Amino acid sequence: xxxxxxxxxxxxxxxxxxxxxxxxxxxxxxxxxxxxxxxxxxxxxxxxxxxxxxxxxxxxxxxxxxxxxxxxxxxxxxxxxxxxxxxxxxxxxxxxxxxxxxxxxxxxxxxxxxxxxxxxxxxxxxxxxxxxxxxxxxxxxxxxxxxxxxxxxxxxxxxxxxxxxxxxxxxxxxxxxxxxxxxxxxxxxxxxxxxxxxxxxxxxxxxxxxxxxxxxxxxxxxxxxxxxxxxxxxxxxxxxxxxxxxxxxxxxxxxxxxxxxxxxxxxxxxxxxxxxxxxxxxxxxxxxxxxxxxxxxxxxxxxxxxxxxxxxxxxxxxxxxxxxxxxxxxxxxxxxxxxxxxxxxxxxxxxxxxxxxxxxxxxxxxxxxxxxxxxxxxxxxxxxxxxxxxxxxxxxxxxxxxxxxxxxxxxxxxxxxxxxxxxxxxxxxxxxxxxxxxxxxxxxxxxxxxxxxxxxxxxxxxxxxxxxxxxxxxxxxxxxxxxxxxxxxxxxxxxxxxxxxxxxxxxxxxxxxxxxxxxxxxxxxxxxxxxxxxxxxxxxxxxxxxxxxxxxxxxxxxxxxxxxxxxxxxxxxxxxxxxxxxxxxxxxxxxxxxxxxxxxxxxxxxxxxxxxxxxxxxxxxxxxxxxxxxxxxxxxxxxxxxxxxxxxxxxxxxxxxxxxxxxxxxxxxxxxxxxxxxxxxxxxxxxxxxxxxxxxxxxxxxxxxxxxxxxxxxxxxxxxxxxxxxxxxxxxxxxxxxxxxxxxxxxxxxxxxxxxxxxxx
Numbered sequence: 001x002x003x004x005x006x007x008x009x010x011x012x013x014x015x016x017x018x019x020x021x022x023x024x025x026x027x028x029x030x031x032x033x034x035x036x037x038x039x040x041x042x043x044x045x046x047x048x049x050x051x052x053x054x055x056x057x058x059x060x061x062x063x064x065x066x067x068x069x070x071x072x073x074x075x076x077x078x079x080x081x082x083x084x085x086x087x088x089x090x091x092x093x094x095x096x097x098x099x100x101x102x103x104x105x106x107x108x109x110x111x112x113x114x115x116x117x118x119x120x121x122x123x124x125x126x127x128x129x130x131x132x133x134x135x136x137x138x139x140x141x142x143x144x145x146x147x148x149x150x151x152x153x154x155x156x157x158x159x160x161x162x163x164x165x166x167x168x169x170x171x172x173x174x175x176x177x178x179x180x181x182x183x184x185x186x187x188x189x190x191x192x193x194x195x196x197x198x199x200x201x202x203x204x205x206x207x208x209x210x211x212x213x214x215x216x217x218x219x220x221x222x223x224x225x226x227x228x229x230x231x232x233x234x235x236x237x238x239x240x241x242x243x244x245x246x247x248x249x250x251x252x253x254x255x256x257x258x259x260x261x262x263x264x265x266x267x268x269x270x271x272x273x274x275x276x277x278x279x280x281x282x283x284x285x286x287x288x289x290x291x292x293x294x295x296x297x298x299x300x301x302x303x304x305x306x307x308x309x310x311x312x313x314x315x316x317x318x319x320x321x322x323x324x325x326x327x328x329x330x331x332x333x334x335x336x337x338x339x340x341x342x343x344x345x346x347x348x349x350x351x352x353x354x355x356x357x358x359x360x361x362x363x364x365x366x367x368x369x370x371x372x373x374x375x376x377x378x379x380x381x382x383x384x385x386x387x388x389x390x391x392x393x394x395x396x397x398x399x400x401x402x403x404x405x406x407x408x409x410x411x412x413x414x415x416x417x418x419x420x421x422x423x424x425x426x427x428x429x430x431x432x433x434x435x436x437x438x439x440x441x442x443x444x445x446x447x448x449x450x451x452x453x454x455x456x457x458x459x460x461x462x463x464x465x466x467x468x469x470x471x472x473x474x475x476x477x478x479x480x481x482x483x484x485x486x487x488x489x490x491x492x493x494x495x496x497x498x499x500x501x502x503x504x505x506x507x508x509x510x511x512x513x514x515x516x517x518x519x520x521x522x523x524x525x526x527x528x529x530x531x532x533x534x535x536x537x538x539x540x541x542x543x544x545x546x547x548x549x550x551x552x553x554x555x556x557x558x559x560x561x562x563x564x565x566x567x568x569x570x571x572x573x574x575x576x577x578x579x580x581x582x583x584x585x586x587x588x589x590x591x592x593x594x595x596x597x598x599x600x601x602x603x604x605x606x607x608x609x610x611x612x613x614x615x616x617x618x619x620x621x622x623x624x625x626x627x628x629x630x631x632x633x634x635x636x637x638x639x640x641x642x643x644x645x646x647x648x649x650x651x652x653x654x655x656x657x658x659x660x661x662x663x664x665x666x667x668x669x670x671x672x673x674x675x676x677x678x679x680x681x682x683x684x685x686x687x688x689x690x691x692x693x694x695x696x697x698x699x700x701x702x703x704x705x706x707x708x709x710x711x712x713x714x715x716x717x718x719x720x721x722x723x724x725x726x727x728x729x730x731x732x733x734x735x736x737x738x739x740x741x742x743x744x745x746x747x748x749x750x751x752x753x754x755x756x757x758x759x760x761x
Contacts, residue, residue, distance in 0.1 A: 044717050044734030047206065051175065052715035052736040053756075055208035058180060059711050060742060060751070062112035063212075067707075067749045069110035075666045078746060079610045080212070080707055081111035091644050091656050091663065093156065095612035096142045096218070096356060098709070100170040100211035103182075114210075115173050117183045119727040121209040121714070122169030127721070130732035132209070132714055134169055136761065140338055140712060140739060141355035142213045143167045148261045151352040170209040174727070177201045180208075186724050194720035207730065208715040215741060216708020217611025218359035219619060220604055222335055223319045224253045226303055227276040227284050227295040228269045243304045245625035245633050248554040248597050250605035250701045251307035251319075257622025257639045258615035260353035266636070271350035278344065279335065280306065282327035291348040308553070318600035335360050337757040338710070338739060357615040359710070361741035363752045364606040364703045369669030370593040372462040376448040380596035381455050383552050386485045391427055391492050405478075406433040406440075406451040407502070412494030421532035426518065427492035428501040428508075431475060441505035442468040453478050459590035472509050475502045477579070479511030480562035487549045488515055499538040508536050512562040514547045545576040546628050546689060555595045556581060556673075556696030560628075560689075563588065581695035582688055584660060584675040592699040593670035602752065609673070609702040610666045617643035617654050617698070624697040626690040634684055634693060642683040642694065652681035654694065666704075673699050705747050711740040737761065 063080065070077035083099045083106055105113035121132040135154045138145075143155035155167040173180045176193070178201040186193050191202045219225070226244065244252050256266050277286040277293035283306045284295035295303070306323055309316065322332040335341050341360050345352065368377050385404045388397045393409055401407055412427035430439050434451040443457040445465050450458065457474040458464050467474075479500040491498045497518035500511035516538040546560055564577035580586040607616050622639040626632050634642070644656035655661050657679035667676065677694035684693045717734040724730070742754040 045736065046734075047717035048715050048734035048736040051206045051208060051717055052713055052738050055173070055175075055180075055210065055713050055715050056711055056738060056740045056756070059210055059212070059713065060740070060744070063707065063709070063744060064749045064751075066111050067744065067746060073668065073747070075668060077110060078666050078668050078704055079608070080214075080709070081108050083107045083111075091614060092612050094143055094167055095614070096213045096215075097167070098212040098214055101173050101209050103171045114171075115180045115182055116171035116209070117174050117727055119172045119174075119730075120169055121172055124728040126718075126728065126730040126732050127724075128732055130716065130735065132169060134167065137169050137211065137712070138167070139759070139761065140213075140710070141342065141352055142710065144356055145353060148265075148353050151346065153352075170211050172207040172209050172727075172730075174204050175206045175208065177203050177205060183727060186720060186726065186729075194722055194724050196719070204720055204730075206715060206717040208713055210711060210713040213710040213712065214608065214611060214613075214708070215359040215710040216362060216608040216706060216743070217613050217616060218357060218362075219250060219253055219255070219607065219616050220360065220362040221275070221341060221358040222279070222360060223362075223605030224250045224358070224619070225255045225272060225276050226252055226307070227280070228256075228273050243308075244623050245631065246553040246557075247620070247624055247697045248700050249307050250607065250620070251303075252623075253619040253701075254622035254639075255354075255357075255619050257619040257636055258354070258357050259618070259636075259640055260351055260357075260615075265351070265353070267351060267354050268349075271345075271348050274348035275344065275350065278333065278348070280323075280332050282325040282331050283323055285327050316599045318602060319604040320602070337755070338741075339757065339759070357613060357619070359708075361710075361743070361755055362604045362606060362708050363743035364603055364706050365745060365752060366596060366598065366601055366603060367705070368593045369703075369705045369747070370459075370590045370671045372458060372590070373464040375446060375450070375458065375464050377450075377594070378448065379599075379601065380594055381450075381452060382599040383485075383555065383595055383597050384599065385452070386482060387551065389429075389482055390486060390490050402432065403434055404452055405429075406431055406436070406453055408432050410503070412492050414494060415532050415534065417532070423532035423535040424495050426495040426497045426501055426534060426536070428503055431471075431502055431504045439503060439505040441471065442466045443471050443474055455594055456481075456591070459594050460587050462587070462590075471504055472507060475504060475509030476511070477561065477563050478502070479509055481511075481558060483511035483513050484548050484557075484561045485551055488513070491517075495534055497534075497538055501536060510536065510539050512539060512542065512545065514541055514545060516541075542576045545578075548628065552597060554597050554696050554700035555592055555670075556692065556699045558591055558595065559588075559692045559695060578688070580688075581674050582677045582691045584678040586674045589671040589674040591671075592673050592695060597700050606701055606703045606706075608706065608708060609670065609676075609698070609704050610662045612655060612663060614640065614644045614655060620701060621684070621693070621697050624684075624693050626685050626693045627687075628689070632685075634697075638683055642680040645683070652679060652683060654680055654698075669704050670699050670702060672704075673702070705745060706752065707742075707744045707746055709740075709742050709744070711738075711742065713738055713740065 080098050101114040101116040103116050103118040107113055122134055125131050134157055138153040138155040141153055146154045146156050157167050174183045193202055193204045196203055255272050274291050274293050277284055277295055283302050286293045287296045288294050322334050338360050366380055368380055389401055389405055407429040410428055410430055413425045415424035416422040433440050433444055443454055446454050453474055456478050457467055457470055461470045479502050482500045488498055495518050498513045498516045502509045519538045548560055559579045559581040561579050563579045579588045618639040621634050621642055624634045644653040653661055654676045655663050660675050660679035673695050677691055680694050684690050714737045716732045718730055718732045721731055737759040739757040739759055743752040745752055
């Protein structure tokens with residue numbers, strides 16, 4: 001090969017190597033650039049994540065500060081301050097919205113302003129166009145939809161901007177190196193928002209925007225709702241009507257009572273049945289293939305057993321975990337977050353309009369809010385304890401009966417027909433107090449752990465001193481409660497009397513039964529030998545007195561107990577005088593807050609009584625029994641009118657009454673339910689029993705001391721470039737969104753529980 005040819009080949013080889021080397025260098029730099037971009041993107045996402053979590057903590061901290069500042073607790077600060085407030089005389093168009101980050105925040109004290117600046121998350125586009133649309137802000141469906149005929153999340157909105165009742169996107173809170181603060185402009189020089197010099201604490205490193213919703217005012221769908229019979233409620237077995245209608249738990253909320261649209265559309269029963277069959281798969285022994293699931297037992301006895309516990313003693317189910325029952329190798333299932341609820345409703349063909357009434361996270365400490373002194377009440381009195389206070393109790397129960405009721409059983413003695421004759425003395429209770437051994441002449445004061453009668457006296461007489469004045473009345477009311485709770489077979493074995501009788505130092509207190517075989521004129525034979533008979537004798541029957549003769553299903557059923565003049569004084573008037581849960585100023589109202597059917601210390605499925613969601617109240621009232629003897633129930637229209645009568649001129653309603661409704665006069669505790677029952681007027685009926693349906697349906701499943709909130713926060717990491725001249729010219733580098741579900745105790749400020757749900761879009 002010639003010298004020239006060899007040189008040419010060498011040149012080609014060199015060029016090949018140069019090309020290969022160039023390619024390798026190019027690949028290296030390309031890979032390095034990509035890795036750097038990925039690293040930068042990851043870093044910015046991490047920054048956004050940290051910013052979002054920090055923002056959530058700031059928002060919760062502001063809410064806790066609102067609680068601390070808002071003392072003493074009043075109707076004006078028992079609930080979080082809302083902005084904007086609904087127009088006077090009308091129910092809110094966006095009932096779930098509490099507040100959002102907004103410029104020139106008009107939040108009333110004791111709330112803490114949001115610190116937002118005049119730059120909107122939807123309408124003020126950053127330099128790289130990363131806005132947050134209204135439909136994205138309503139991805140949780142907690143704001144009513146603009147178009148109720150489809151499943152889109154577009155919320156109601158309109159002009160003028162930020163005006164009630166329209167929903168407008170939150171404004172951005174700008175976060176500098178020294179924290180979030182309101183900014184009026186970019187500024188210039190060393191303190192400019194876009195000056196990255198390390199000594200500039202005003203340099204903006206990111207921003208966040210948020211909205212806060214009243215999740216505690218929604219029906220927690222991990223509990224609420226029951227499987228409907230097929231094909232309609234008309235075919236419901238009577239036992240199921242009774243089981244549902246006596247209420248006592250949010251599981252018996254009738255979701256067909258919710259009007260989903262202004263036109264009155266309601267959720268379809270097939271979709272509700274599928275939802276409940278998925279959630280309570282094992283309990284209802286579901287059949288079919290998802291999503292076409294149904295319950296296999298139309299009597300729904302298993303579901304009622306799950307929801308209500310033992311019919312004798314009530315429930316201690318916190319509903320914080322699913323039931324352990326298995327069926328076809330499956331258990332019941334919890335809805336772990338809101339995104340899963342949204343997907344589930346869609347999968348079964350349910351209406352997206354239902355979602356604004358349902359939540360997935362609720363908590364309550366089962367502690368009273370009512371106070372009439374300095375007594376320390378750490379729990380409500382469990383009504384299931386009444387089951388042990390029966391005549392002639394077993395010796396194993398004596399200690400608990402004295403502990404819970406302060407009572408000691410005294411066996412009865414037959415009468416003697418001698419000279420003079422001795423009357424029979426019925427088996428009865430003596431009130432000795434929880435720590436005593438001899439009969440008391442007073443209801444003693446307490447510091448904590450009161451017995452049944454101490455609590456009853458504390459509630460109805462607003463006193464916690466040694467009380468000799470009201471002992472007879474208090475013991476008589478308590479005896480009538482025991483007679484309502486037990487059945488006609490609970491009798492003194494010596495005399496056969498079924499009336500509860502309590503002896504105290506100074507006299508007797510008597511309950512009341514409709515039927516008592518020992519009532520005068522008593523049988524002219526043993527154990528009532530003439531002429532002495534029995535002493536004391538049961539009081540006369542009272543016409544029209546409704547007797548349950550069964551364990552209570554909710555604290556509102558205390559309202560059936562006799563509360564007339566002290567026995568044996570005749571009761572004036574044609575109607576029985578029972579515990580009053582329908583008069584706004586009733587002295588009996590605190591009973592609703594001091595007693596409970598559920599003894600779980602912390603539980604889920606309890607709705608905030610100050611909810612502005614008409615559907616939550618209506619569903620709780622729907623299908624409730626208004627008449628124990630006929631099993632008449634509350635219909636759709638009545639339930640909604642009792643919650644809030646139709647606008648534009650509401651005159652009645654738990655929510656909408658212009659002076660007594662929670663919208664204008666929030667409840668401080670469950671004792672305010674008597675006021676709300678009065679506010680509902682005669683929407684559920686005209687009799688006292690019918691009107692007290694509000695108390696029976698609401699009291700056991702409501703609370704006021706927990707703020708149950710969903711905080712929707714979107715955070716964007718980034719910066720203002722040197723050329724930025726106004727607050728909208730932000731460069732977004734990373735974004736993260738969370739839905740923080742949190743329950744805060746209004747009295748203590750303690751975060752009871754929380755759940756951080758990452759939102760992926």
